Amino acid sequence: MDALIQAFGLVFDPFVLGVIAVSAVFGMFVGAMPGLTATMATALLVPVTFFMPPVPALGAIVTATAMAIFAGDIPAAMLRMPGTPASAAYADESYAMTKKGQLNLNMGVNLVFSVAGGLVGVAVLIAAAPLLAEVAINFSSFEYFWLACLGLTCAVFLTNADAVKGFLSLFIGLLLATVGIDPSAGAPRFTFGEVELMQGVNFVATMIGVFAVSELLRGASTVRDAGHVVVQQVGDMFRGLGAVFRRYWFNFLRGSAIGTVIGALPGAGADIAAWISYAVSKRFSKEPEKFGTGHVEGIVDSTSANNSALGGAWIPALVFGIPGDSITAIVIGVLYMKGMNPGPTVFTENPQLIYAVFLIFILANLIMLPLGWAAIKSARQMLRTPRNILLPMILMFCIVGSFAMTNSLYGVAIMLAMGIFGWFLEEHGVPVAPLILGLVLGEMLEQTFVQNMIKADGNWLAFVDRPIAGALGVATLLIWAVMIARGTGLLGARRAAAA
Amino acid sequence: MRVNDAVLGVLLLGFAGWVWWLTSFFPAFPGQDYGPSLFPRILAAGIAGCGLLLALRGLRARQRLLTLDEWVRDPARLVSVLLMPGAVLAYIFVVDTLGFIPTAFAILLVLFLWFRARPVVALPVAAGVTLTIHWFFAGMMRVPLPRGLLDSVL
Numbered sequence: 001m002d003a004l005i006q007a008f009g010l011v012f013d014p015f016v017l018g019v020i021a022v023s024a025v026f027g028m029f030v031g032a033m034p035g036l037t038a039t040m041a042t043a044l045l046v047p048v049t050f051f052m053p054p055v056p057a058l059g060a061i062v063t064a065t066a067m068a069i070f071a072g073d074i075p076a077a078m079l080r081m082p083g084t085p086a087s088a089a090y091a092d093e094s095y096a097m098t099k100k101g102q103l104n105l106n107m108g109v110n111l112v113f114s115v116a117g118g119l120v121g122v123a124v125l126i127a128a129a130p131l132l133a134e135v136a137i138n139f140s141s142f143e144y145f146w147l148a149c150l151g152l153t154c155a156v157f158l159t160n161a162d163a164v165k166g167f168l169s170l171f172i173g174l175l176l177a178t179v180g181i182d183p184s185a186g187a188p189r190f191t192f193g194e195v196e197l198m199q200g201v202n203f204v205a206t207m208i209g210v211f212a213v214s215e216l217l218r219g220a221s222t223v224r225d226a227g228h229v230v231v232q233q234v235g236d237m238f239r240g241l242g243a244v245f246r247r248y249w250f251n252f253l254r255g256s257a258i259g260t261v262i263g264a265l266p267g268a269g270a271d272i273a274a275w276i277s278y279a280v281s282k283r284f285s286k287e288p289e290k291f292g293t294g295h296v297e298g299i300v301d302s303t304s305a306n307n308s309a310l311g312g313a314w315i316p317a318l319v320f321g322i323p324g325d326s327i328t329a330i331v332i333g334v335l336y337m338k339g340m341n342p343g344p345t346v347f348t349e350n351p352q353l354i355y356a357v358f359l360i361f362i363l364a365n366l367i368m369l370p371l372g373w374a375a376i377k378s379a380r381q382m383l384r385t386p387r388n389i390l391l392p393m394i395l396m397f398c399i400v401g402s403f404a405m406t407n408s409l410y411g412v413a414i415m416l417a418m419g420i421f422g423w424f425l426e427e428h429g430v431p432v433a434p435l436i437l438g439l440v441l442g443e444m445l446e447q448t449f450v451q452n453m454i455k456a457d458g459n460w461l462a463f464v465d466r467p468i469a470g471a472l473g474v475a476t477l478l479i480w481a482v483m484i485a486r487g488t489g490l491l492g493a494r495r496a497a498a499a
Numbered sequence: 500m501r502v503n504d505a506v507l508g509v510l511l512l513g514f515a516g517w518v519w520w521l522t523s524f525f526p527a528f529p530g531q532d533y534g535p536s537l538f539p540r541i542l543a544a545g546i547a548g549c550g551l552l553l554a555l556r557g558l559r560a561r562q563r564l565l566t567l568d569e570w571v572r573d574p575a576r577l578v579s580v581l582l583m584p585g586a587v588l589a590y591i592f593v594v595d596t597l598g599f600i601p602t603a604f605a606i607l608l609v610l611f612l613w614f615r616a617r618p619v620v621a622l623p624v625a626a627g628v629t630l631t632i633h634w635f636f637a638g639m640m641r642v643p644l645p646r647g648l649l650d651s652v653l
Contacts, residue, residue, distance in 0.1 A: 051640045168511070168549040175518065182535040187526050189535055190518075213583070220579045221570035223614045242600075249571045388614035392607050393628055395583060399590055400603075400632055404642040409591050416587045426500050446538040453533045 004040045007355030010055045011363065019056040020063045020360065025366055027064030028375045031071030033383055033390065034081040035219050038068035038270070042330045043207040045392070047401035050204075054338045055356045058434030060355065061334065063364040065327050066118055069270050069306050070372055071108040074379050078231040083333050086270035086306040089278045098232075108237035109244055109296055111372045113252055117304030120256035121263065121311025126358050128264075129347070132319045133469075138343035141455070142463060144320070145448035148441045148474035151322040153479050155267025155434045163483045173435035176201045177442020186458040196410040203439060205402035205414040206282040210432050211326070212398050213419025216391055218426075223388050231383055234376050248300045251281060259305030263312025266439055269325025270306040270313075277305035289390060318342055318354065323442065326433045329440045367393060410490045500571055503562045508554025515547035545571040582613060598647020599637070 010016065022043065030041040041064050049057035072083030077098050087094075096208035097106040139147075152174075156166035180200030191197040242491025245252070255277045262273040281301035284293045285497045291298055314331070321342035323329035335342045340350060347354055375382065402415035422432050454464035464470040522536035522543070570576035586606045594602045604625050611621035636642040646653050 048635075048640075056632060164549050164552045168546065168553075171542050171549065173544040175539065175546070178539050178542070182525075184533075185526070185528060185531075185535045187535045189539065190521060190644035213587075216583050217580055220583050221568075221576040224575060224579060386616065388616050389611060389620070389624055391614065392586075393624075395586060395610070395631060396603055396607055396628065398598075399587060400636050400642075400644070403644070404636055404640065407643055409594070412587065412591055416584060416591070419587075420584060428504075428507060449538065450533050453537075458532075 003351035004355050006352035007359055010352060010356045011059070011359045011475065016056045016059055019052070020059045020363065020367075023060040023064040024067050024364070024371050027067030028071045028371060029382065030064070030176045031068030032074045032083045033385065034075050034079070034083055034377060035215060035387075036394070037084045037211065037215070038065045038072070038086065038213045039207075039326045039330070040067050040215060042327050043204070044397055044401060045212045046207070046330060046334060047206050047404045049334065050337065050404065052108075054335075054353060055360075057334060057338065058331070058353075058357055059360045059364075061327070061331055062360045063367075064386045066307065066310055066361075066364045066368060067371065069310060070111065070114040070118075070368055071375055073109070073114070073303060074376060075383060077106050077110065078379060078383070079493065084271075084311075087273035087303075088271065089306075090299050090302045092280075093298055095120065095291060096292065097296065097299070098294075098499055100294045102294065102296075103232060104241050105244070105296070106243050106299070107234050108239070109299055111237065111369065111376065112241055112245075113255075113300055113304045114307045114364050114372070115368050116252060117256045117259060118307035118310065119362070120253075120304070121260045121308030122358065122361040122365060123311075124260045124264075124308075125311040125314050125361065129315050129318050129354070129496050132315065133344040133347040136319050139320075139344070139468070141448040141451045142466055142469040144444065144474060145452055145463070146469050146476060147320050148445040148448065150472055150479075151266030151316065152434070152437060152441060152445070153476050154265050155437045157479050157483060158262075158265065158268035158272050159431040159433060162429070165428070166434050169425065169430050169432060170434040170438045173438020174255035174442045174445065175438075176206070176435070177439050178446065183443055183447045197407070201297055201439065202402070202405055202411050202414050204330075204405045205411040205471065206418045206439060207330055207333075207436065208398050208402050209415040209418030209420075210422035210436060213415060214426060214432075216398075217385070217419065217423045218372065219391055223391055231380055233380060237373070237376060244296055244300065248297055251297055251300045252304050253445065254280065255301035255304035256308040258301075259308035260312035262305070262450050262484055263309030264315045264322050264390045266316055266322050266324055267433065269327065269433075270309040272370050273309035274302040274306040278302040307365075314357070314361075318346065318357070319344060321444065323437060326436055329436050332440055384492065500568055501566045503557050503564050504553045504560065505557025505562075507565060508557055509551070509642040511545055511550030511553065515543045518546070520534055547572040579613070582610060585608060588594060594645050594647070598649050599644040599651055600629055600633055601647065603632065 027224055029040055030036045031038060042061055045060050045064055049060050068084055069086050072087035073094065074083060076082040076087040077094040080091055080095035082088040082091040094106055102423065152170055156163060156170055159166050180198055182189050188198055258277040258280060259273040262268050262276060278298050278301060281298045282288050285297055313328045316322045316324050317328035317332055321332055323332050340346060398415060399412055402411035405411045425432055452463060465472045514557045519540060525534065525536040527534050570580060590606060591605055601635055605623035608621055611625060633644060637644045
């Protein structure tokens with residue numbers, strides 16, 4: 001109880017509230033601009049939060065991402081351009097509603113169900129995380145090895161890209177994590193005599209490169225011929241919402257549940273949650289023929305799902321130190337930088353910080369209602385921000401942000417190299433999220449693997465001897481089997497026959 | 500811009516071989532079977548496996564060796580894309596001599612003008628953004644942004 005009171009004190013502090021308010025506006029803006037994603041918002045925030053105490057730093061990230069995921073719905077409905085990938089699943093449906101003259105209702109549904117879905121995700125986080133932490137406290141290096149394996153496997157399994165390219169991205173990320181001093185023997189690896197490389201590949205500079213610079217490279221080719229966009233003004237967005245809720249309350253619950261679970265699965269975040277819940281909604285709808293023509297049902301499911309995924313993603317991140325999506329991958333990096341190593345012990349050693357994160361989550365979702373309303377009302381002005389001013393500004397911010405992470409040009413060089421590399425990978429259909437997860441989890445995976453090998457002394461059965469480790473191991477191997485079956489066409493044929 | 504999967508696969512095989520070769524220089528510890536080279540070697544094998552699969556698939560699909568996008572053929576767009584890494588490279592090479600403020604201002608101004616912002620907008624925005632970033636990072640966050648030419652003034 002003391003911890004909860006302490007947490008209130010930590011959160012309701014003028015500085016923290018100020019940071020939350022500023023990051024809320026920042027998140028809304030980044031989310032609403034097509035081409036700027038929630039992950040990019042987080043990557044750009046980290047250099048700023050680096051110098052803050054843990055609570056405002058985490059507060060900034062939680063708030064900005066929650067806002068960005070909602071704000072992505074605004075240009076999706078108005079321009080058919082999803083503001084973040086998380087809104088891509090239902091951008092066509094949203095735009096079709098707008099063309100039918102239901103922009104007001106559409107925006108109201110997106111806003112209210114985003115808030116409600118977000119709150120469901122937080123509720124599950126609050127209920128599940130401490131319980132899981134109690135189980136996790138008994139985990140040994142075998143369990144952590146399999147958890148990391150399972151997380152990384154899910155990251156590949158759940159991306160829509162093909163499995164070979166997903167694994168390729170993962171291996172490259174894990175290999176990048178081996179640069180620097182080796183965790184078990186202390187020998188320098190792949191440093192080429194450079195002192196800066198001894199500390200490893202800087203994680204935040206890599207993030208900024210892969211998620212922001214590569215995006216700028218893609219955006220740059222069309223900046224010069226971007227015309228001005230015309231969007232309509234939104235009227236009373238809350239009219240008719242009651243009827244939607246009474247009719248589709250089950251869709252809301254189902255969407256939020258799917259979103260939370262997908263978010264909690266390592267490696268899959270809000271965008272995949274939205275795709276899956278939209279598909280589920282269509283599959284089980286009584287009127288599937290209306291989907292795609294501006295039907296509100298699928299939007300209820302998926303707009304709740306993408307916001308609830310955010311809370312879900314924090315469950316494995318806080319309890320095991322295994323990120324649920326690319327945003328929490330950054331969060332884990334931040335936690336390590338703050339000396340708060342994520343894992344079950346945080347719940348006993350620093351419970352006030354955990355409660356503070358919960359409070360900020362609730363707060364962020366509550367202020368989303370008025371702020372989201374304001375963002376929708378001012379969308380006309382916001383979407384008119386010229387990209388030819390925005391892109392160079394973001395580039396400069398990327399440069400300074402990565403410089404600040406190492407206080408040297410080494411960070412800037414890493415950012416540039418990773419930006420071009422990430423762009424190259426995405427051009428070839430190689431997803432970058434597994435790479436980032438590999439980079440974050442690489443050290444843990446290697447350390448537990450080598451420890452286990454030494455403990456087991458050649459006896460492979462030791463890896464699955466303990467019950468939880470065994471279950472996690474079997475789950476991982478099962479997913480591998482499914483992927484191999486899918487790759488060789490065994491499942492593909494059956495699915496084609498079913499369809 | 501994409502290269503054929505077969506070419507990509509061969510590149511990856513070469514890369515994996517290079518990584519394996521590098522691991523052979525890592526120190527080994529007597530009596531310790533699982534040394535620093537174990538994990539990177541597993542990864543190199545994984546990358547080689549992916550490379551092999553991609554190469555086989557690429558050969559079967561018979562794609563073009565190199566597929567170029569629209570923007571590569573349009574000189575103006577090509578410059579737009581190349582300006583982004585170019586600006587970062589320019590920053591890396593001159594910032595220590597010139598200092599953050601002149602470098603950032605020049606880079607922003609060039610990019611704004613190339614992207615067809617009006618000079619009336621570009622000049623004040625470039626100055627404003629540069630000074631804001633400098634105030635925030637150098638002033639508030641105590642990041643040692645290079646002072647360069649302005650060392651005596653700041």
